[in-house]
Amino acid sequence: MHFVRAHLATVRIAAFGPLADGLWAVVPLALRFLRVLILLAIWPTLIPPGAVVSGYRLGAVLTYSLVAEMFSAQLNVRTPIDAALWTGAIATRFTWPMPLATQYAAEMVGEWALPMLLVSAPLLLLAPFLGVDPRPASALSLALFAVSLALAIAIGVAIDMAATVLIARIDLGPWVLDAARAVVLAICSGAWIPLALLPFHLGAVFDWLPFASAASAPLRIYTGTGDPLPLLALQAAWAVVLGLAARAAWIASREKVALYGG
């Protein structure tokens, strides 16, 4: 019980943290509105109404883009651990009576609150005015989407921990890996553009990678553009494999953590 309370307290503190300095935290969120509005304007010029491109109708792509933006933080999981490793803030966290991964995961979940309230909820409400049907393909799709999203977040946390291990072992700055991860997000994960709409059949290859399981899979289930069972099975396999691998790698690497911050 104490374990759960400690994590809930971390979530609560992280949720209200951005508002401690006033409403300045709202400014970066404006970017997300601009990004999704531009994508929603561009798709109709590429896919005419009624046409089907690689299994996607215009309506499905618009819903895909909108839901991708609503859940962008969950589909591109970033815990604050890499920055804390670099600044040295992680030192005191080793003394907390909670596993390192779950305390940073709890902090991450808390940080989702404000963007959910100020971006995701308004986007959902404004969707009809933007010409987007935000509803899932079916009630079953919605239920399976929830399961798939949970698996996607688990895979994302495992990938984030793997990146942290690399930072610790190779003495990399977090921004170095950030660059590689930004490229992966833009192209391989399907978080911005449905993988099936990439040229040269790249999507067929990327579909099997863990990055697609962390982003594309739940979106395809929500929009009804993918068979849920194989997608969920692949996600579960990646969650188990990456979870165990990241945990083992962290245990083997935690003694190598060096701190420079101050």
Next chain:
Amino acid sequence: MAAETLRLLGAGARLNAIRILRTREQAILFTLTDFAWHSGAMLAPILVAIRFGHIGGWPVAAVVFMLAYGAVVASLMDAFGDSPWFLSQRIGRGQLDHALIQPQPLWRILLTDAFTPFDFWPVLTLGLALLTWSAVGLHVTASPGWLGLLAVNLLASIAVQTAFLYSWGCLAFWAPRGAEEISSAAARLVTQVSFPLDPVPRPLRAVLVTAVPSGLLSWLPARALLHLPGAGAADVWLTPLAAIALGGFALVLLRLGLRQYRRTGSMRYTDFGHRR
């Protein structure tokens, strides 16, 4: 004045070369990473354009030209480091005092103290190569006049982004703690939008060339230089004019901010400072 600026830029370049030679593996890694960052940002819109053969009225080569133009702007700005552009971080972290105590005018310190020209040449080379490739593919006649307009627009796009970042960054003079990261947020706001904006509704497009002028960093100048459908004859001068207007606005804010700073100074290292 120019000689002293050039001397400091030379010192920055020399230090940059020494750092690269002394930390070869890390320097190579950082350079490759930066290259991956910029080229990756270009890749998604290019892949979409290749898949559909166009984006809006823009053929693939024109999309490549636009993105290459943006990469050249970004790499030229990166050559001067982060510190000139992220004013709010300097103010919020109490680092503006470090600049003010030096025997140089503030503008010269901001311009020269993080000059790292050798870190960003791969992105600049990529941008220039793609600009050339796409211009040839679009049968652009690269006359001296056109090249001059290209150079003027590149400088204007840099000035627009600088003015935008300084306008937001100045808020930290009044809210050093809350607005400490506002410059980086503003940078993300203008640099992460990399699609041709022709299909975007007119009101949103107006926002994207004024209040959040990401359209002036590549889309509008590229459309004007390539004479694509929708571009007017005078559009090639819109970005330079916007640079003058936005630059003037940023300068006024900066002067007001510095006047405020003279009264308050930095709170960072006081007993109740937020960085204690």
